[in-house]
Amino acid sequence: MWLNDGPMLPSSGGRTKHITLIDPDKQTPEVAAQRALVAVECGTSAIFVGGSTDTGSNIVDATCVAIQEAFELAMFAASQHPDANEEVWNIPVILFPGGAHAMSSRADGILFMMLMNSTTRKFLIEEQLQGAPYIAKAGLHTIPTGYIVCAPGGAVGEVGQANLINSDDTSAVSAYCQTAQMYGFSTVYLEAGSGAATPVPLELIKTARASMNCTLLVGGGIRTPEQMRTAAEAGADYIVTGTITEEYDDLQLLKERLQSLIAVL
Ligand code: 1GP
DSSP states (O other): OOSTTSOSSOOOTTSOEEEEEEOGGGSOHHHHHHHHHHHHHHTOOEEEEEOSSOOOHHHHHHHHHHHHHHHHHHHHHHHTOTTOOGGGGOOOEEEEOSSTTSOOTTSSEEEEEEETTBSSHIIIIIHHHHHHHHHHHHTOEEEEEEEEEBTTOHHHHHHTTBOOBOTTOHHHHHHHHHHHHHHTOSEEEEEOOTTOSSOOOHHHHHHHHHHOOSEEEEESSOOSHHHHHHHHHHTOSEEEEOHHHHTOSSHHHHHHHHHHHHTTO
């Protein structure tokens, strides 16, 4: 739905974009929808729905439904105003699943991920095997993604039993990115872990960018305009933030915070 028939997360071709991650466990579906609306007003380019927790499909589904309905309403409202651009609301809602249990047919697509540096079969191939029949039946657009967890890694590093990439291990990140491209993945996601004290370092992002042509996502612990700028200049196509969206009950304050981050891109 995003770019006609093209891939959903194309390389941004120079200008880094922002993606908002919403963890369905962290608020009601209604509040998730309000936060998603604010994020789009601030210029976010896609909504990821998911997290590393054991969220069930019912809450994932309810969250996707609430967000999609809110976007449809906003699009309709924009269509009634000659000065408004309704295409602003044509924003993909993409699953970022912690496993095969966190699915919804109401998403537009799914990051179909291999946690490449996991040490367990579960996140290399087993969850994918469990999820594939549902994804095929639901007709979800898949985005084949090499997911690479860097130190400190946080909950996803632990749950995913990742052999974390250290901050100076450029040769490891390079080999993983080359491998992702050789597998035919369209996308690589460099993750420091949600709420990480330190984001993915500049050198790892630069190395990833130079090692492959896949669309490059970077996330985990990015909280300041400076960190946004660093990731963008290092070559990220998309920067994903999640935690900051959960920190504001006041939507106006959330808007100001997201605007200050997205403005640097
Ligand atoms: C987590 O990369 C995302 O998967 C976002 O991280 O919650 O730290 O913004 P934050």
